[in-house]
Amino acid sequence: MNPRLGGLRFPVEHSRGRRYPEPPHPYRNAFQRDRDRIVHARAFRRLEDKTQVFGAGTSDHFRNRLTHTIEVAQIARTVAAALGLDEDLTEALALAHDIGHPPFAHAGEEELDRQMSRFGERFDHNLHALRIVESFEQRYAGFPGLNLTFEVREGIAKHSRDFGPGEDPVLDEYLPGLRPPLEAQIIDLADEIAYNTADLDDGRSARFFEVEEVARAVPEFAALRDAADERFPNAPVRIRFNEALRALIDMLVTGLIEGTREAAIAAGVRDYEDVRRYPERLARLTAPAASATSALKCFLRERVYTSKPVAAERVTSTAMIAGLFAWYLDSPERLPETYREQAGRVPVHRLICDYIAGMTDGYLRRTWEQAQRA
Numbered sequence: 001m002n003p004r005l006g007g008l009r010f011p012v013e014h015s016r017g018r019r020y021p022e023p024p025h026p027y028r029n030a031f032q033r034d035r036d037r038i039v040h041a042r043a044f045r046r047l048e049d050k051t052q053v054f055g056a057g058t059s060d061h062f063r064n065r066l067t068h069t070i071e072v073a074q075i076a077r078t079v080a081a082a083l084g085l086d087e088d089l090t091e092a093l094a095l096a097h098d099i100g101h102p103p104f105a106h107a108g109e110e111e112l113d114r115q116m117s118r119f120g121e122r123f124d125h126n127l128h129a130l131r132i133v134e135s136f137e138q139r140y141a142g143f144p145g146l147n148l149t150f151e152v153r154e155g156i157a158k159h160s161r162d163f164g165p166g167e168d169p170v171l172d173e174y175l176p177g178l179r180p181p182l183e184a185q186i187i188d189l190a191d192e193i194a195y196n197t198a199d200l201d202d203g204r205s206a207r208f209f210e211v212e213e214v215a216r217a218v219p220e221f222a223a224l225r226d227a228a229d230e231r232f233p234n235a236p237v238r239i240r241f242n243e244a245l246r247a248l249i250d251m252l253v254t255g256l257i258e259g260t261r262e263a264a265i266a267a268g269v270r271d272y273e274d275v276r277r278y279p280e281r282l283a284r285l286t287a288p289a290a291s292a293t294s295a296l297k298c299f300l301r302e303r304v305y306t307s308k309p310v311a312a313e314r315v316t317s318t319a320m321i322a323g324l325f326a327w328y329l330d331s332p333e334r335l336p337e338t339y340r341e342q343a344g345r346v347p348v349h350r351l352i353c354d355y356i357a358g359m360t361d362g363y364l365r366r367t368w369e370q371a372q373r374a
């Protein structure tokens with residue numbers, strides 16, 4: 001049985017290319033250039049001051065959205081390499097996967113969506129990411145946005161879900177009804193592995209729960225914890241937890257590699273075109289990894305995401321976003337000039353949404369404080 005899936009790799013030379021054709025680079029291929037453009041984008045740097053789960057200021061050790069992104073890239077690259085996929089395309093997609101995230105994590109996304117629904121519209125961070133790379137990033141003389149290859153834009157559009165023809169006119173150019181290449185399919189699951197294990201780590205550091213409670217709720221973790229305890233009986237609790245946690249990451253990543261390999265073999269796909277046409281996504285976890293993941297999610301929901309301190313932060317950040325949205329809606333001339341000058345062409349609520357979505361947590365907080373003084 002073929003241990004690698006080299007045949008399923010998306011060959012960079014088959015790329016549908018860029019919206020604005022550019023001459024090739026002497027030693028970086030198209031996906032490597034896309035990765036580099038993402039790293040140099042402002043929206044990428046702003047991830048540093050965007051909350052993952054725990055707000056900035058809670059601790060110097062917790063993840064923010066930038067360090068989370070680096071962890072996703074590390075996991076996704078490992079999986080891509082083990083499966084013989086294109087590591088550059090995978091890395092570009094991993095680095096871009098959260099650039100459309102608004103300030104204040106999911107609370108921010110939900111509140112912007114709620115604000116937009118009053119106007120019969122939606123806020124979706126994947127679509128927002130597409131708008132960032134297509135137009136908001138203005139750094140090059142020859143074209144708007146980053147002029148990324150089709151496959152990277154498609155991967156952003158299909159980060160967490162596929163769509164059919166006509167569902168959204170913006171998405172119609174990204175092969176509706178077809179699956180993205182495996183390089184793009186593995187990102188969503190690498191993201192999940194990264195945040196579930198990171199939130200477990202940060203949640204324990206924040207003393208939201210004891211190691212024993214994780215072991216009771218997640219049997220797969222209990223087995224790894226027992227193994228770590230047996231192997232390092234004299235190590236401090238924190239170090240033994242860490243050993244169990246790294247074993248858990250390893251188990252989940254291996255589960256993604258094996259699960260995807262088994263699914264691809266069972267489906268009989270021979271190349272990326274078959275992957276595209278297959279009726280469902282082939283990137284998946286093995287059954288044990290999937291069961292560990294669902295137990296872990298359940299535990300984190302109960303003990304971290306809905307915990308009092310995190311819930312209280314949600315209330316505060318939701319109120320700030322709603323307040324700021326209303327403040328700009330009240331007097332759109334408060335928007336920066338680059339937004340005001342689009343007012344004739346773009347509905348005001350969309351401009352406000354775009355502006356707020358691009359803010360870091362810190363900038364939003366400072367703007368809200370100014371708004372209240374004004």
Ligand code: MG
Nearest residue numbers: 068097098191
């Ligand atoms: Mg993410």
